[in-house]
Amino acid sequence: MNEASHQSFPEQPVARRPVSVESRNLGERANYAPDYIAFRNYSFYYGATQVLFDINLEIPERQVTALIGPSGCGKSTLLRNINRMNDLIDGIRHEGDLLIGRTSVYDPGIEVISLRKRIGMVFQKSNPFPKSIYENVIYGLRVAGRRRKSVLDDAVERSLKASALWDEVKDRLHESAFSLSGGQMQRLCIARAIANQPEIILMDEPCSALDPIATGKIEDLIHELKNDYTIVIVTHNMQQAARVSDRTAFFYLGKLVEYDHTDTIFMNPMEPQTEAYVSGRFG
Amino acid sequence: MSRDISDKTRTGVPKGEVWVWFTSLGLTLGLSMVLVLFGLILVRGLSYFWPVPIVQIELQEGSESAFLGMHRFAGAVAKTQQRTERVLVESPEADAAEADRTVRETIPDTFAEIQLFLGNRDYYGQSFRYFRDEDVVGRTRPEAIIRAERRAEGDGIFYARELVLEDGRVVKRAEDVDRFESELDRLVGEARHRRAEINRIDRRHIGRINLEMSDIEVELRYFRRQDRLTSEEESRVQELRERRDELQRRYERLETQSDALKRTNESIRLRYERADGSRDEMAIGDLYRFHYPNRLGVSGRIQTFMIRAWEFVSGYPRDANMDGGIFPAIFGTFLMTLIMSIAVTPFGVIAAVYLREYAKQGPVVRSVRIAVNNLAGVPSIVFGVFGLGFFVYLMGGTIDSIFYPRAQEAGVPTFGTGGILWAGLTLALLNLPVVIVATEEALAAVSRGVREGSLACGASKWQTIQRLVLPASLPGILTGMILAMARGAGEVAPLMLVGVVALAPNLPVDGTFPFIHLERKFMHLGFHIYDVGFQSPDSEAAIPTVFATTLVLIILIVIFNLSAILIRNHIRRKHQGSAF
Numbered sequence: 001m002n003e004a005s006h007q008s009f010p011e012q013p014v015a016r017r018p019v020s021v022e023s024r025n026l027g028e029r030a031n032y033a034p035d036y037i038a039f040r041n042y043s044f045y046y047g048a049t050q051v052l053f054d055i056n057l058e059i060p061e062r063q064v065t066a067l068i069g070p071s072g073c074g075k076s077t078l079l080r081n082i083n084r085m086n087d088l089i090d091g092i093r094h095e096g097d098l099l100i101g102r103t104s105v106y107d108p109g110i111e112v113i114s115l116r117k118r119i120g121m122v123f124q125k126s127n128p129f130p131k132s133i134y135e136n137v138i139y140g141l142r143v144a145g146r147r148r149k150s151v152l153d154d155a156v157e158r159s160l161k162a163s164a165l166w167d168e169v170k171d172r173l174h175e176s177a178f179s180l181s182g183g184q185m186q187r188l189c190i191a192r193a194i195a196n197q198p199e200i201i202l203m204d205e206p207c208s209a210l211d212p213i214a215t216g217k218i219e220d221l222i223h224e225l226k227n228d229y230t231i232v233i234v235t236h237n238m239q240q241a242a243r244v245s246d247r248t249a250f251f252y253l254g255k256l257v258e259y260d261h262t263d264t265i266f267m268n269p270m271e272p273q274t275e276a277y278v279s280g281r282f283g
Numbered sequence: 284m285s286r287d288i289s290d291k292t293r294t295g296v297p298k299g300e301v302w303v304w305f306t307s308l309g310l311t312l313g314l315s316m317v318l319v320l321f322g323l324i325l326v327r328g329l330s331y332f333w334p335v336p337i338v339q340i341e342l343q344e345g346s347e348s349a350f351l352g353m354h355r356f357a358g359a360v361a362k363t364q365q366r367t368e369r370v371l372v373e374s375p376e377a378d379a380a381e382a383d384r385t386v387r388e389t390i391p392d393t394f395a396e397i398q399l400f401l402g403n404r405d406y407y408g409q410s411f412r413y414f415r416d417e418d419v420v421g422r423t424r425p426e427a428i429i430r431a432e433r434r435a436e437g438d439g440i441f442y443a444r445e446l447v448l449e450d451g452r453v454v455k456r457a458e459d460v461d462r463f464e465s466e467l468d469r470l471v472g473e474a475r476h477r478r479a480e481i482n483r484i485d486r487r488h489i490g491r492i493n494l495e496m497s498d499i500e501v502e503l504r505y506f507r508r509q510d511r512l513t514s515e516e517e518s519r520v521q522e523l524r525e526r527r528d529e530l531q532r533r534y535e536r537l538e539t540q541s542d543a544l545k546r547t548n549e550s551i552r553l554r555y556e557r558a559d560g561s562r563d564e565m566a567i568g569d570l571y572r573f574h575y576p577n578r579l580g581v582s583g584r585i586q587t588f589m590i591r592a593w594e595f596v597s598g599y600p601r602d603a604n605m606d607g608g609i610f611p612a613i614f615g616t617f618l619m620t621l622i623m624s625i626a627v628t629p630f631g632v633i634a635a636v637y638l639r640e641y642a643k644q645g646p647v648v649r650s651v652r653i654a655v656n657n658l659a660g661v662p663s664i665v666f667g668v669f670g671l672g673f674f675v676y677l678m679g680g681t682i683d684s685i686f687y688p689r690a691q692e693a694g695v696p697t698f699g700t701g702g703i704l705w706a707g708l709t710l711a712l713l714n715l716p717v718v719i720v721a722t723e724e725a726l727a728a729v730s731r732g733v734r735e736g737s738l739a740c741g742a743s744k745w746q747t748i749q750r751l752v753l754p755a756s757l758p759g760i761l762t763g764m765i766l767a768m769a770r771g772a773g774e775v776a777p778l779m780l781v782g783v784v785a786l787a788p789n790l791p792v793d794g795t796f797p798f799i800h801l802e803r804k805f806m807h808l809g810f811h812i813y814d815v816g817f818q819s820p821d822s823e824a825a826i827p828t829v830f831a832t833t834l835v836l837i838i839l840i841v842i843f844n845l846s847a848i849l850i851r852n853h854i855r856r857k858h859q860g861s862a863f
Contacts, residue, residue, distance in 0.1 A: 083739060090643070117741035127732035129751055130857075140740035143750065189736065196741060 120193025183214025725759020
């Protein structure tokens with residue numbers, strides 16, 4: 001199954017900046033490119049429960065990195081730590097560090113709000129706001145205090161085009177976002193994430209509630225977006241990970257088991273656990 | 284095996300159905316009680332305005348029902364009923380041995396009786412009277428009988444006989460019925476216009492002069508108490524005195540005008556005859572409106588009904604609130620409820636937002652929440668006492684000492700006494716728990732996904748609340764407001780301490796600057812019901828008024844709620860689908 005799906009996507013050749021991904025122990029290398037997301041000996045706790053164990057992971061710029069693993073392995077937690085969405089939960093704690101570029105997201109000088117503006121996020125369940133399509137897209141700009149009509153109009157058109165929704169909704173921008181179909185709503189959420197012109201887009205199982213056709217559209221979209229954004233995607237769908245991502249990280253019970261080029265993970269994994277999981281024998 | 288299951292399905296008692304019956308029974312019971320109550324209020328409230336025919340009855344000579352030696356009465360049938368009374372009888376002992384002794388015993392005696400509304404309270408001393416059916420020998424419905432709304436002493440029921448005009452001429456009914464009746468119509472109509480004019484002068488012009496004079500008096504009294512006055516103050520005193528004299532002259536001029544009108548209304552007199560043949564006369568100015576109940580056709584009845592209903596809701600009360608309209612009470616209730624809603628909503632919403640969105644959920648917040656919920660169980664009179672102490676004495680007293688020190692020194696409180704503002708705020712406090720609880724529920728119902736989506740876009744927590752959470756919970760907040768309004772508009776007990784009065788001389792909103800007088804005392808429908816029903820000299824006659832007032836109060840609350848519900852539905856439509 002992996003082979004078939006993989007052949008349709010030839011290997012992504014290079015990231016724009018030289019990224020040294022040669023060995024399997026990416027986490028131990030210290031060759032940053034500025035927009036790297038890097039976890040360094042990162043552990044994370046909900047109260048007394050440890051959910052991430054000593055993670056070392058570097059996510060390269062302008063590529064798609066898939067996080068896979070069985071439910072409860074900590075991949076969503078990892079993703080939500082990148083824009084500090086977990087801050088909302090009481091009793092959280094971390095050890096180690098999480099860097100974006102050269103700055104720690106926990107740096108006291110970092111404002112969470114500006115951090116989140118640099119990082120768009122798409123959720124498992126599409127969550128458009130009870131507003132018009134137009135207002136949904138420019139929500140981030142509105143809260144940032146942008147008022148100029150031309151700026152907002154441009155942002156709407158650009159974002160909706162980038163999320164391949166423009167042709168479907170350009171005539172009804174001021175209708176409620178709830179008039180859209182499920183797949184369109186999810187693409188609207190992607191447009192909303194793009195409108196802020198972020199550097200990174202986090203996707204938390206973006207297609208889990210969608211039918212195959214809508215899923216296909218989103219996957220195509222991810223391919224497009226890769227040229228401009230660094231994308232981290234959590235998915236339960238092996239084929240999807242194989243289809244859309246350049247690299248794949250496999251998590252199990254809060255530990256990073258293996259991280260490599262997607263083809264390697266799927267065709268020639270090092271760890272037997274990885275092989276068992278990607279071939280569908282457990283998980 | 285499959286047969287077993289299907290057999291059971293067919294023959295077994297369906298378990299759920301019992302509960303369907305049980306629950307629907309509960310609903311039916313509750314609903315029918317509410318409907319009966321509402322139906323009673325509706326029917327009895329509306330019948331207050333419906334003109335009923337007048338029956339004239341003739342009593343048997345020497346019958347028990349007769350009183351004051353009269354045997355003929357005219358009135359509207361208020362009730363017909365069977366009554367059983369135990370009467371004492373003496374009969375000879377059945378036992379022959381003791382035949383000389385009599386036995387006293389009470390035996391039940393059942394008879395039919397009618398209750399008539401006689402009117403003419405000034406004459407009979409009461410408005411209602413029971414008559415035994417068996418005593419009644421004749422019943423007629425005289426065409427010429429009049430039911431008259433009078434300035435005082437309730438309605439009169441009589442035959443009009445003669446009119447004494449201003450110049451002393453007498454128009455007799457016996458001579459020319461048509462001329463007499465048209466003359467009566469004309470004179471009553473003219474008297475009504477004169478009365479309106481008198482009211483205008485008294486209420487508006489003289490009222491305004493009185494207000495200004497009392498302000499001047501307060502200031503003068505202040506200067507009088509000072510030992511020494513500066514020249515500036517001297518001239519101010521002079522100025523005030525001149526102004527007072529000027530007002531006094533104007534007042535006298537107006538009074539002469541109004542007196543002239545009053546004299547005219549007084550000098551034209553109607554001589555009438557009651558059913559028993561007694562004669563009397565009244566000033567035409569005291570006759571507010573009249574109709575011939577036994578002549579009215581259906582359209583005439585409907586017309587009279589409409590007129591009376593309109594006068595009830597638009598008129599001012601008279602004769603110790605027993606008669607006239609209840610407009611000041613409607614207006615007071617409306618304004619007070621409005622003030623309450625305006626005060627309670629922001630407070631409740633702010634408190635709920637803090638409790639739900641910002642406060643760290645823990646034992647402290649939990650106990651605060653329990654305390655808030657229990658606040659709803661505190662007797663409302665306690666809130667009244669608190670309102671009196673906190674709002675009236677403390678806040679009102681402070682406002683007075685800062686802004687109206689002279690009036691306060693003169694012993695004339697402005698805000699330091701009950702008023703519509705304090706009443707509104709007291710009720711706002713009373714209803715705070717309702718709004719807080721409803722708002723909290725609404726906030727909790729806003730999905731986590733929407734909040735996270737907003738935060739992930741770089742919105743701050745406040746921006747999320749302001750732009751998404753509050754708009755989405757607006758329908759729930761409005762539900763809380765609806766509940767608060769319904770409860771607040773019907774509340775009476777606390778109001779009695781913080782500003783409601785049985786008869787307020789002025790509305791809280793009028794034409795004198797600054798137009799809205801929130802410090803004024805006001806009338807309230809709930810208190811009006813209490814006052815008319817339980818404080819009036821003739822409580823029997825007050826019953827229909829009580830029902831009519833209750834009906835108006837309910838209609839007012841329904842209007843309030845309907846408008847809030849319409850707004851809520853409009854908002855819901857705008858946020859359609861936000862609940863998926």
